[in-house]
Amino acid sequence: MADKVRPYWQNYIGGAWADGSDGTRITVTDPATGEPIAEVARGTAADIDRAVAAARRCFDSRVLRDLRPHRRGDLMVEVARHLGDLADEIALVECRDNGKTLAAGRAEVALTQRYLQYYSGLADKLEGRQIPLGADYLDYTLHEPYGVSAQIVPWNGPLPVGARSIACAIITGNTVVLKSPEDSPLSLFLLAEACHRAGVPAGAVSIVCGYGAEAGAALVSHRDIDHIVFTGSVETGKSVLRAAAERVIPCVMELGGKSGAIVYADADLERTAASATRGIFHHAGQICSAGARLIVHRSIHDDLVGRITELAAKRSVGPGIEGCDMGPLINARQLDRVETLCRVGVAEGAALVMGGARLPGLKGHFMAPTVFADVRPDMRIAQDEFFGPVLVVLPFDTPEEAIAIANGTDYGLAAGVYTRDLRLAHWTADRLVAGQVYVNEWWAGGVETPFGGMKRSGYGREKGQEALLGYVQTKNVAIRY
Ligand code: NAD
Numbered sequence: 001m002a003d004k005v006r007p008y009w010q011n012y013i014g015g016a017w018a019d020g021s022d023g024t025r026i027t028v029t030d031p032a033t034g035e036p037i038a039e040v041a042r043g044t045a046a047d048i049d050r051a052v053a054a055a056r057r058c059f060d061s062r063v064l065r066d067l068r069p070h071r072r073g074d075l076m077v078e079v080a081r082h083l084g085d086l087a088d089e090i091a092l093v094e095c096r097d098n099g100k101t102l103a104a105g106r107a108e109v110a111l112t113q114r115y116l117q118y119y120s121g122l123a124d125k126l127e128g129r130q131i132p133l134g135a136d137y138l139d140y141t142l143h144e145p146y147g148v149s150a151q152i153v154p155w156n157g158p159l160p161v162g163a164r165s166i167a168c169a170i171i172t173g174n175t176v177v178l179k180s181p182e183d184s185p186l187s188l189f190l191l192a193e194a195c196h197r198a199g200v201p202a203g204a205v206s207i208v209c210g211y212g213a214e215a216g217a218a219l220v221s222h223r224d225i226d227h228i229v230f231t232g233s234v235e236t237g238k239s240v241l242r243a244a245a246e247r248v249i250p251c252v253m254e255l256g257g258k259s260g261a262i263v264y265a266d267a268d269l270e271r272t273a274a275s276a277t278r279g280i281f282h283h284a285g286q287i288c289s290a291g292a293r294l295i296v297h298r299s300i301h302d303d304l305v306g307r308i309t310e311l312a313a314k315r316s317v318g319p320g321i322e323g324c325d326m327g328p329l330i331n332a333r334q335l336d337r338v339e340t341l342c343r344v345g346v347a348e349g350a351a352l353v354m355g356g357a358r359l360p361g362l363k364g365h366f367m368a369p370t371v372f373a374d375v376r377p378d379m380r381i382a383q384d385e386f387f388g389p390v391l392v393v394l395p396f397d398t399p400e401e402a403i404a405i406a407n408g409t410d411y412g413l414a415a416g417v418y419t420r421d422l423r424l425a426h427w428t429a430d431r432l433v434a435g436q437v438y439v440n441e442w443w444a445g446g447v448e449t450p451f452g453g454m455k456r457s458g459y460g461r462e463k464g465q466e467a468l469l470g471y472v473q474t475k476n477v478a479i480r481y
Pocket residue numbers: 152153154155156157179180181182210211212213215216217218220231232233234235236237239240254255256257287288289385387413453
């Protein structure tokens with residue numbers, strides 16, 4: 001088991017490791033202690049330019065595109081194998097730069113391997129159509145890669161989020177320049193190392209860490225990219241879309257959420273409480289699809305809130321490296337934001353049942369698990385994304401009212417239903433405006449199930465077979481004999 005984080009990490013550009021163009025570095029800190037743990041080369045606009053040029057050369061050489069598709073898939077299996085060899089180090093860096101537990105870090109490696117293997121299996125299954133046009137014609141469609149795919153990844157799950165996009169791009173014959181998040185860049189450098197060891201062609205995958213406003217903006221506005229995959233906040237997403245609009249290039253947008261689950265009166269309360277507790281407190285709520293709102297039938301509201309607070313109180317909060325159940329928030333800015341929004345909730349008249357403030361006596365950015373009850377849908381805490389361990393519980397009386405509350409935010413990422421009545425579950429799922437609906441288990445699904453947003457949560461899909469369609473463009477070939 002690796003026990004030390006390497007002190008310095010370079011960017012991976014065109015198949016080689018490189019310092020930043022101006023030699024400056026970004027300091028990475030441990031959110032559990034606030035102390036520096038490593039430095040990474042600071043990717044500049046010039047570094048992005050070099051990475052895009054390498055990706056363009058690789059794409060134009062057709063080295064990936066002309067391969068039998070299953071050979072592109074084989075490459076991803078090799079990446080997964082080498083990632084396995086790096087699993088201990090990845091788990092460690094996920095603990096130290098991201099605040100996860102070692103177990104969660106290892107689970108992320110396994111999840112990432114699943115993505116790589118799943119898309120490897122799909123590499124030779126993306127088929128076109130033959131369209132009948134009568135005698136003297138042959139017509140067929142091709143799924144062609146866009147070219148250079150620019151990918152921007154958030155800090156909360158960089159490894160699986162980055163790897164699934166890279167896998168989709170590579171098996172469809174695109175090349176990739178990925179900008180890793182400045183707060184937690186380390187695991188993606190280990191993915192780059194796995195790509196290198198696996199023999200992914202030089203330039204097919206470049207990974208550059210840099211600040212969003214500098215390297216990120218340079219990447220999405222680069223004249224030589226053909227496609228953007230962005231995962232992050234709505235506000236940043238809008239500026240990415242403006243850059244894409246200038247060049248009229250397609251985007252997959254995976255944005256924020258304020259996902260809510262409806263709990264009907266007949267739900268299994270013990271299982272619902274366990275599922276809802278995990279849905280909001282896993283990774284301290286720093287997950288785009290966290291179950292941030294619980295919309296609960298008034299007759300069981302107090303009972304369920306009691307069960308959830310009991311379960312939440314049993315969770316140990318502290319550094320992931322020490323095996324605590326819940327780690328820190330990513331940085332001081334985010335901790336301030338979550339705490340401020342909690343104060344707004346109290347001022348708005350919501351009932352603060354537990355938490356509501358940072359944990360005293362710990363050096364890192366630790367927020368107490370927080371539950372607000374009797375929340376009204378028009379309160380800010382019911383509308384704004386916390387991206388922290390804060391659950392808001394809203395009572396309802398009728399199913400129609402529950403649907404209106406669930407759909408009553410700008411977001412549409414995930415939604416849930418807890419009930420024993422399958423007919424009611426279908427009725428509800430049909431009316432929820434969200435890219436995915438979980439019934440009786442938050443985060444039911446897997447790498448095979450399409451994931452993405454409606455409304456302000458974005459468009460396009462990651463995961464599952466649907467994701468591949470976001471990485472190819474259709475060409476129709478009509479032949480007159
Ligand atoms: P963020 O938008 O601040 O940053 C995301 C990425 O964009 C980072 O790599 C950042 O460096 C980069 N960036 C910042 N400014 C940029 C610019 N002008 N041009 C290009 N890139 C720029 O988000 P965050 O705080 O890192 O992540 C949290 C947000 O991401 C939350 O809103 C969360 O819901 C969302 N998220 C969504 C999904 C999903 O799949 N829908 C997954 C994870 C996170």
